[in-house]
Amino acid sequence: xxxxxxxxxxxxxxxxxxxxxxxxxxxxxxxxxxxxxxxxxxxxxxxxxxxxxxxxxxxxxxxxxxxxxxxxxxxxxxxxxxxxxxxxxxxxxxxxxxxxxxxxxxxxxxxxxxxxxxxxxxxxxxxxxxxxxxxxxxxxxxxxxxxxxxxxxxxxxxxxxxxxxxxxxxxxxxxxxxxxxxxxxxxxxxxxxxxxxxxxxxxxxxxxxxxxxxxxxxxxxxxxxxxxxxxxxxxxxxxxxxxxxxxxxxxxxxxxxxxxxxxxxxxxxxxxxxxxxxxxxxxxxxxxxxxxxxxxxxxxxxxxxxxxxxxxxxxxxxxxxxxxxxxxxxxxxxxxxxxxxxxxxxxxxxxxxxxxxxxxxxxxxxxxxxxxxxxxxxxxxxxxxxxxxxxxxxxxxxxxxxxxxxxxxxxxxxxxxxxxxxxxxxxxxxxxxxxxxxxxxxxxxxxxxx
Amino acid sequence: xxxxxxxxxxxxxxxxxxxxxxxxxxxxxxxxxxxxxxxxxxxxxxxxxxxxxxxxxxxxxxxxxxxxxxxxxxxxxxxxxxxxxxxxxxxxxxxxxxxxxxxxxxxxxxxxxxxxxxxxxxxxxxxxxxxxxxxxxxxxxxxxxxxxxxxxxxx
Numbered sequence: 072x073x074x075x076x077x078x079x080x081x082x083x084x085x086x087x088x089x090x091x092x093x094x095x096x097x098x099x100x101x102x103x104x105x106x107x108x109x110x111x112x113x114x115x116x117x118x119x120x121x122x123x124x125x126x127x128x129x130x131x132x133x134x135x136x137x138x139x140x141x142x143x144x145x146x147x148x149x150x151x152x153x154x155x156x157x158x159x160x161x162x163x164x165x166x167x168x169x170x171x172x173x174x175x176x177x178x179x180x181x182x183x184x185x186x187x188x189x190x191x192x193x194x195x196x197x198x199x200x201x202x203x204x205x206x207x208x209x210x211x212x213x214x215x216x217x218x219x220x221x222x223x224x225x226x227x228x229x230x231x232x233x234x235x236x237x238x239x240x241x242x243x244x245x246x247x248x249x250x251x252x253x254x255x256x257x258x259x260x261x262x263x264x265x266x267x268x269x270x271x272x273x274x275x276x277x278x279x280x281x282x283x284x285x286x287x288x289x290x291x292x293x294x295x296x297x298x299x300x301x302x303x304x305x306x307x308x309x310x311x312x313x314x315x316x317x318x319x320x321x322x323x324x325x326x327x328x329x330x331x332x333x334x335x336x337x338x339x340x341x342x343x344x345x346x347x348x349x350x351x352x353x354x355x356x357x358x359x360x361x362x363x364x365x366x367x368x369x370x371x372x373x374x375x376x377x378x379x380x381x382x383x384x385x386x387x388x389x390x391x392x393x394x395x396x397x398x399x400x401x402x403x404x405x406x407x408x409x410x411x412x413x414x415x416x417x418x419x420x421x422x423x424x425x426x427x428x429x430x431x432x433x434x435x436x437x438x439x440x441x442x443x444x445x446x447x448x449x450x451x452x453x454x455x456x457x458x459x460x461x462x463x464x465x466x467x468x469x470x471x472x473x474x475x476x477x478x479x480x481x482x483x484x485x486x487x488x489x490x491x492x493x494x495x496x497x498x499x500x501x502x503x504x505x506x507x508x509x510x511x512x513x514x515x516x517x518x519x520x521x
Numbered sequence: 522x523x524x525x526x527x528x529x530x531x532x533x534x535x536x537x538x539x540x541x542x543x544x545x546x547x548x549x550x551x552x553x554x555x556x557x558x559x560x561x562x563x564x565x566x567x568x569x570x571x572x573x574x575x576x577x578x579x580x581x582x583x584x585x586x587x588x589x590x591x592x593x594x595x596x597x598x599x600x601x602x603x604x605x606x607x608x609x610x611x612x613x614x615x616x617x618x619x620x621x622x623x624x625x626x627x628x629x630x631x632x633x634x635x636x637x638x639x640x641x642x643x644x645x646x647x648x649x650x651x652x653x654x655x656x657x658x659x660x661x662x663x664x665x666x667x668x669x670x671x672x673x674x675x676x
Binding site: 160169170171172173174175177178209210211212213214246248249250251252253254265266267268269270271286327328329330331335336337367371401403404405406409413414417418421424425427508 | 538540543544545546547548550551581582583585586587588589600603604605606608609610641642643644645646647648649650654657658659
């Protein structure tokens, strides 16, 4: 096992996401934030860097999107039109929707360190010569809304936000937008429709959002944690950032563990720590009487990783070696007393419910998949069902769907069929579920509106 | 009931946050719902008039969002998280305890109009599962025995 120590074993400076956080759990104030180097990155940028240089620093750092997709943040910024001929206003949009089941890092980050998000968006705005930022939050994140409202007020008052901030001539403001709710709003182009008060179906691409995004203007959309990585990169430089990780992907990351462990929660660790270290050291290991069966590494649309492969480093490249992906990096554990078919059924009922209904594979395929899984879990499964489920994996691949919702849903399904064949077979042979925690228990609300 | 003067003042104030009136529709609906708890047909019609939008356009957004209430709700809305993380940590027992305490099922309102019980997708509190929200307050992890005490705190 790699033995690079995690919290609290390495210097605070090497914990860019959490170093300003207060021990009492309340949101860091602007004074807490300034005391740990807060807004130094912004000051450096507006006083001594050109916009293009800021984007270049971010590209050079190797920072990849922390919302799940993993696209180069700097490269995305570099496609925004710059200069006197560029259309204005240009927008920076923060995806703070966090509705992917099993994702719980953005809530932690925004509630505890709101100024870091503002500074990251301000740097994105500076690098792309943008005019205004929106933070798109889900409605249940009241704590995040309160923390961010306070931070925005403080930043305005101290001159870090607003007209000609820090006396630089650069003007940028940030608005909070609270969603009416729905998982698909977390898809970047659907989010722009939601922000415009259009019905939030995803948009066709091209055009890319950096060409025609919010209100048809050039727009950058990034995840909360992606923005939050930027201030320290600009402050300390890409080489420093690259030196933080165990693997060569750079930086730290906020990981999380949920499930039958002693200490569930979020922790900032170097990129590349193994899953085993996260679970056994930082989360305190499995509770007595429970053994680890598999890990959902980064949200419901990532593939399960079996317990015998948890020495894999948590990184973008390494996770593909175990046929999964990093996703959001918040682990949900499947223990040995919980039915994998039941867990998968819960996931598929979610995806079926949240399909926007736009394209056929998703609208028809997901309820069909959920119904088959329910049959298997409830003892009505038939031998041919597993082939039909496997066909669904093919039918709902990304080349046949309008957006990534259904292809994402197929990742846990594909991996479960691969990793738990005996469980599926036993359900069908024995006519039901043999686990302690079983069944769908899903609310009978699907198809209804309130 | 048409929009009150106070509602109109609040709506006027948010228009400046968006480049055009129609783009304010989602926030406008949220604002009126926050005051009235739910959006009646009349409220949607009044908002349509205010925003120069048709009722169909507004309902296209309203029926898409899972937190827009087009039917009356109780004084407090209880959301029980049904994500796979909470499911694996005791969602079924929590839901049963809440239903038993309130005497209603998912999607229903108690006879005294105090609580409406609704399902919710992942609350982003997986490390505190099984989790639930009452209005804007998150509770978790919630053991079945805690339910009566928690709900008793909401008049």
